[in-house]
Amino acid sequence: MLRQLATRQVRLTSKGGVSFARNIRHISNIVSQKDASEDSQTGKFINTLNKPYSVTTYARPNLVLTHGKGSLLYDLENRQYVDFTSGIAVTCLGHANKELAEIIHDQSTKLLHCSNLYYNLPAGELANKLVSKTKESGGMKDAQRVFLCNSGTEANEAALKFARKYGKSINENKIEIITFNNSFHGRSMGALSVTPNPKYQAPFAPLIPGVQVADTADIESVKSLIHKDKTCAVIIEPIQGEGGINVVSEKFLTELRKLCDDNEVLLIFDEIQCGLGRTGKLWAHSNLEQAVHPDILTMAKALGNGFPIGATMITEKVENSLAVGDHGTTYGGNALGARIGSFVVDKITDETFSEGVNEKSAIFVSLLSKIVEKYPDHVESVKGKGLLLGLQFKDNLTNSAVVDKCRENGLLAITAALNVLRIVPALNIPNDLIREGVEILDFSIKQVIEESK
Template structure:
């Protein structure tokens, strides 16, 4: 009611397109909305007084999106290279997803996990079958559906603990890695080795040890057949800096886990579901190096909250009724969307287009790096999970702000990196437009 009353009394300006002309070398910048604008007043009067402190955010209120473009309360247009942090893989307001939501909402949105429902069963089956067909997790057998990425990781850690304790009450320790990000709930936070996130909420779950994702010997020093139950790792670290973990390291890691009867968890919440140009990042590995558990979320719902955990029969065999559960996980609405997304991102032609789009991004990023050797270190990542590593003398946040002022949404990652995670079906026009803006922002940095 407050919002409706507020907006009824405000006259919105006509749309201002922020994107600079491709032929203009010195595009004029339009800053975030001022304090006395419709946006500024809405933020100060309606949002801030009633919203819990979480993120540091600019004076920007997004109101709608279509494909790879977004619009704010001032009706200004932005090219979107964030996709809601690798979430809207099929673009904003995807027409098929919208139809699925409408049809399923008219049929059955929720029935609880006290009963089976058709969409949840279809999604679980599809995830297993398509994963194996794509050359992913060879032992994939069961799926647990939940509502978010951090919830998926919490479930994975619980499942691994249950497996470890089925062998010994002492087999409960977990190995995680530097620069990892697995979520903000207490279990997921405990394996996210970042003091900025962890220290305000310590003490966390005991028995967690941190290794170096570029040094297998650091894992060898920590792993124990008697005490270690799980190792959790992102094949490509997103939040931590768009760091691709070496494939040879991942092979050696699986060997260590197999030797010590330790559950290997791959967190593919950001790097999975087509983002690398393959269904899963670990599809690049031979089957003997595949994980025992894969966690996913983000892209699975194209904006609708849904996550999932895929496990092997080895893990399933240790679980009993009542060991874990969820109220919203596997609801028919989310599962229907997830099923459609999995169909799209597992399609060979779709994945080929992801690779082609990645090539366009990499070519443009390479040109930026070549033209700005004093500002850019290099390019990181794979597929459409890419990073532009800036030199320490360049402020990545300032570049993000400059991009936004020209009509491009990008985000940072750890280690002074500009992170690009656009929709997987981003059109060439949006790639070109956005990369021209990024090039201008880097030039001016």
């Protein structure tokens, strides 16, 4: 019976939901509503069909999303939300993208999967396109080879394995990896080992040995750890997403690249969240001098607009250390994922599209800066670049409280470390929804402040 109710509700919402925020002109028009109760249709679905059978992962509110369109999402209670999360920087072209739906249907009638035992057309085309478009965009000057996989974590696992193999080809003891405070590279054992957050690491210790932790604000911390005979790689996010929307300075990255060169150490850029158009260029490092470019580049999230796909791009120098059978994957490079990835790359590398991202970023920064001015005792600054943005809150305003209040008011946003509210919308979010969403955010901050008095 519950399944039937859920299905019927989805059909109802597909015809139009109750809007929290549609056509907002004044803050007073925003209608707040708490998360669904335990005895609601949502509560019954979660407690009967979901929680008893799902492994514990995130702490989630009583919210069941049923469908979306563009930068709007709808739930089982027929409520509409402006989406500033895009599935954690994933759905870069928005929900239910019509062109992608047509590609998925077309490819599903031809070939979904054949494994890496054989070549397939879309995988080869995507690998070629990633390398060529990267160079055209001013990114990774020595990009040459691509390993296709299924997620960001897998992309980073491949990067770490490739780096270890490269190091051992020089010296059997050259296996150490340097990572950085506030970084996030994934939750599998290798990727988790270079994610130095006690909250994530402690329950699963001991982790992979040979990992050293430096500070992105202190190049001397790297100098004290890097060793020509021991260090094989340094892994860093040019903009830390999960860690607090922290933009690593060009000066630091330049000095880091030189340290790596001087010590025969590979430089890995993790652009899983900050890459693929999110900063207004194909890659966050595309703004850097060629001399600063990485030896290995990892990507995922936006590459599939919601379909699971990741990739690791390497130079020929790294490729030369690999042998047949060193690494592999069953699903990676499947025809469907690769075809979707090709479409996404074509879209986000279009010059007009990139200009649109920068235009939208300017609108966001202008509106968010007004929030900083309006609440100087509670909001410290706007952080980030492009459409990877954050509001840095002061200690007397918690990001989780604001996110909860935003959800009640019809806006989905997410937290990041260091008490930052993270904003990572679709790269093609309409300008009117940017303004609408920021207005809800403003109103929500005001409510949280007033309720805390």
